[in-house]
Amino acid sequence: MTSQDNELNKIRKLCDQAGMKLTPQRLEIFKEMLSQKDHPSAEFIFKKLRKRLPTISLDTVYRTLATFDELGIIKRLNVSNDRTLFDTNLEQHHHFICTRCKRVQDIYWPDFDNANLPESVSALGSIQVRHLELHGICNKCLNKENKNKV
Amino acid sequence: MTSQDNELNKIRKLCDQAGMKLTPQRLEIFKEMLSQKDHPSAEFIFKKLRKRLPTISLDTVYRTLATFDELGIIKRLNVSNDRTLFDTNLEQHHHFICTRCKRVQDIYWPDFDNANLPESVSALGSIQVRHLELHGICNKCLNKENKNKV
DNA sequence: GTTAATGCAAACGGTTTGCAGGGGT
DNA sequence: ACCCCTGCAAACCGTTTGCATTAAC
Numbered sequence: 001m002t003s004q005d006n007e008l009n010k011i012r013k014l015c016d017q018a019g020m021k022l023t024p025q026r027l028e029i030f031k032e033m034l035s036q037k038d039h040p041s042a043e044f045i046f047k048k049l050r051k052r053l054p055t056i057s058l059d060t061v062y063r064t065l066a067t068f069d070e071l072g073i074i075k076r077l078n079v080s081n082d083r084t085l086f087d088t089n090l091e092q093h094h095h096f097i098c099t100r101c102k103r104v105q106d107i108y109w110p111d112f113d114n115a116n117l118p119e120s121v122s123a124l125g126s127i128q129v130r131h132l133e134l135h136g137i138c139n140k141c142l143n144k145e146n147k148n149k150v
Numbered sequence: 151m152t153s154q155d156n157e158l159n160k161i162r163k164l165c166d167q168a169g170m171k172l173t174p175q176r177l178e179i180f181k182e183m184l185s186q187k188d189h190p191s192a193e194f195i196f197k198k199l200r201k202r203l204p205t206i207s208l209d210t211v212y213r214t215l216a217t218f219d220e221l222g223i224i225k226r227l228n229v230s231n232d233r234t235l236f237d238t239n240l241e242q243h244h245h246f247i248c249t250r251c252k253r254v255q256d257i258y259w260p261d262f263d264n265a266n267l268p269e270s271v272s273a274l275g276s277i278q279v280r281h282l283e284l285h286g287i288c289n290k291c292l293n294k295e296n297k298n299k300v
Numbered sequence: 301g302t303t304a305a306t307g308c309a310a311a312c313g314g315t316t317t318g319c320a321g322g323g324g325t
Numbered sequence: 326a327c328c329c330c331t332g333c334a335a336a337c338c339g340t341t342t343g344c345a346t347t348a349a350c
Binding site: 076078079080081084096098099105107108109111112115117118120121123124125126127128129130131132133134135136137138139141142 | 231234246248255257267278279283284288
């Protein structure tokens with residue numbers, strides 16, 4: 001069984017369970033999302049897919065991503081003020097956001113995930129998600145900066 | 151010297167240093183922001199101020215908050231998808247966001263602020279800001295829930 | 301008097317929605 | 326055959342901007 005078949009089975013099962021039709025658009029959006037290692041916006045997915053599916057519309061991408069988010073297949077991110085990003089990585093992880101190029105990189109820090117919260121914090125309510133956002137300048141941008149100086 | 155005078159001196163100095171005029175709108179927006187313990191939106195400030203300054207416009211509030219943000223007097227928050235919130239708390243702190251009522255509470259956790267980042271994380275670039283977002287249900291909403299059950 | 305800030309209204313841009321036609325089951 | 330999904334276009338809504346007027350310096 002190829003990984004293509006695997007993906008197809010996965011999304012077929014997911015649509016089935018949710019009582020949704022498996023349309024070519026949903027399938028392609030699903031595949032495109034999985035192929036993205038970073039955190040694409042709806043518009044990015046739309047532009048990539050238009051090459052394969054010339055008639056696909058941006059609002060279908062939005063609708064589908066919203067549905068996938070509700071089903072828990074992907075997650076909406078709040079990291080940017082201007083456009084919503086989507087995350088296909090469902091593992092517990094955090095983000096490093098470059099203030100220069102806006103790239104969002106995944107971070108894993110299990111020791112922090114497992115650390116106890118201070119009493120003063122856990123007393124505020126029932127805490128379900130802990131998400132760390134680091135902001136700074138990524139190596140790629142730092143290197144560019146150094147090259148310009150020389 | 152009253153705290154009113156203190157505030158007035160502070161904002162007067164800030165405007166002066168930035169070569170900005172001290173207008174009644176700026177003064178009142180500044181005062182209103184300081185009086186807010188939570189994280190108001192531009193529209194919230196606008197609505198509160200309209201009682202005192204009936205002719206103030208929403209875009210002046212936006213412009214002023216943007217200016218204050220650039221001057222470092224306040225900070226923009228990215229925590230909500232729908233509206234931008236502003237934070238007057240300049241101390242290093244984090245946020246607990248109630249998924250039910252959307253209230254944003256400040257969190258202090260100096261041990262975490264001072265903890266070393268894992269090598270795999272610090273190697274990604276120059277990290278300047280660490281901001282933790284906890285999501286869950288705040289006590290106020292939990293209490294409401296319990297009352298409804300009884 | 302000079303210059304920057306305000307208020308108005310209109311633009312903007314990302315996202316959502318109503319609707320009619322089309323495609324999956 | 327049924328009904329959900331799509332594509333189109335228009336609405337939506339928070340935010341920004343151009344411009345003439347006004348007010349701070």
